[in-house]
Every structure is written in C-alpha cells, then in structure tokens.
C-alpha cells in the first residue's frame with residue numbers, strides 16, 4: 421500500500437506575462453516506499469512547486485518523475501494543505517467522506533468509514549458539525565481524515581500545521597506519526613518548523629533559496645514512535661542546530 425518516488429532532473433520555470441520565474445533547479449531525489457520525507461527551505465524556494473509536481477497537480481518544465489506502486493498496485497494520493505479547504509456547506513462527515521463519494525462508494529459505507537476516520541483523528545462526536553463550528557486544529561484534523569479516506573499510498577502535506585499554536589501542533593505531530601505508522605503510506609511533508617521536521621522525518625531535505633535546489637539531506641536516526649520528550653535531548657538539539665545553520669546559509 422505504498423509508493424516510491426524517483427525525481428530525475430526535475431526543474432520548473434513559470435512563464436507569465438511579466439516574465440519567466442525560475443522556481444526549481446533540476447532536482448534528483450529518491451523517496452523510498454513508506455518513507456517519511458520532510459522538505460524545508462526558505463520561502464519561495466520551490467517546496468510547494470516540487471510537491472505539486474510530485475502529486476501531479478502541475479507539470480515539470482524538464483526532467484522525469486516516476487512513481488512506482490507497491491505489489492498491491494495502489495496509487496491513490498492524499499493532499500493536505502496549509503488551509504484545511506473543507507467545504508463549508510458540508511458537515512465534517514461529508515467532507516471527510518468526499519473522496520469516497522467521488523469514487524461512487526455507497527452512502528452507508530461512506531458513513532461508516534467517515535465515523536471511523538473521525539475517531540482516528542480525535543474528532544469522534546463532531547461528525548455532524550459544520551466546519552465553522554470547529555477550531556483551526558480540529559479543521560486540520562478533519563482535512564487529514566479526508567486525505568486518509570482513500571487509504572492513500574502517498575500522502576502529500578504542505579505546511580499542514582502552519583496555522584496552529586505550538587501545543588496543538590506537537591499533539592498533531594504525534595497523531596500524524598501514529599497514523600502514518602499504521603497506514604504504511606509514503607509521506608512528503610513541507611514545514612517551516614525545524615523541530616517538526618526532526619520529530620517526524622526519516623530524512624530531511626534542505627532546499628536553498630530560489631531557484632531551489634537540494635542543499636543537503638539529513639538522515640534522522642531516532643526510533644519510533646518518538647516521544648515528545650525527545651525534543652529535549654542533546655541528540656535532537658544537535659540535529660536541529662545543524663539544520664538551522666544550513667538554513668541560515670541558504671537564506
């Protein structure tokens with residue numbers, strides 16, 4: 421139930437009336453099946469661009485992208501963006517079940533699956549609420565539940581917790597790790613938070629300022645599940661400060 425990603429010389433130039441913008445220099449990157457990969461880098465360095473190309477939302481200007489499915493052939497992709505993008509006229513349950521409705525799955529099964537997913541992300545009891553009745557963190561959880569509805573083999577998350585307070589963010593990081601471990605999906609996550617990157621990633625890709633290129637790749641050695649207290653350890657802080665130094669040099 422998982423996908424590997426191979427990027428070879430993936431580059432992007434945006435063409436607009438006011439001129440061309442070189443967003444991404446050729447990127448070579450391999451993501452292993454079931455890996456949790458995190459992208460960090462200064463604003464405008466092409467993280468969202470790379471993510472959108474990997475997810476097929478956008479084409480590359482050059483290079484090749486190869487997604488290889490596992491033995492079961494599953495190729496579904498789930499997206500979570502910075503804003504939850506819930507549809508305001510649908511209940512949480514209907515929002516979460518939307519990918520299933522698009523696949524013409526029956527009402528009863530959709531409902532059961534939505535309830536199960538809401539339960540997984542800690543939203544049990546909120547199925548019949550409207551998005552506006554939920555806090556920002558709860559809306560992001562609903563967005564994660566919706567992204568998981570299709571049992572994605574690949575989960576692409578672009579600053580999913582950017583708008584949240586530190587406490588909620590830490591809690592959701594742990595929940596996300598748990599869900600990812602249970603699902604076996606391959607994850608690519610973009611964040612501006614170094615501690616979030618170190619807490620979640622198998623590997624961290626640091627990108628340099630625009631036009632983006634890969635500056636370094638760091639393997640994160642900690643066992644899973646990773647306790648919140650890990651952040652206080654010297655090993656964690658050593659990796660975090662090395663990343664911070666790299667980012668300072670790229671800005």
Ligand SMILES: Nc1ncnc2c1ncn2[C@@H]1O[C@H](COP(=O)(O)OP(=O)(O)OP(=O)(O)O)[C@@H](O)[C@H]1O
Pocket residue numbers: 434435436441442443461462463464465466467468469470630
């Ligand atoms: N549709 C577009 N047309 C023209 N230029 C674009 C377009 N989308 C992005 N860009 C440019 O491409 C570059 C990379 O943008 P991208 O959104 O990928 O950066 P990012 O790393 O995700 O930044 P942030 O951290 O601020 O989200 C930026 O300089 C941006 O101005």
Ligand SMILES: [Mg+2]
Pocket residue numbers: 467468469578
């Ligand atoms: Mg972005």
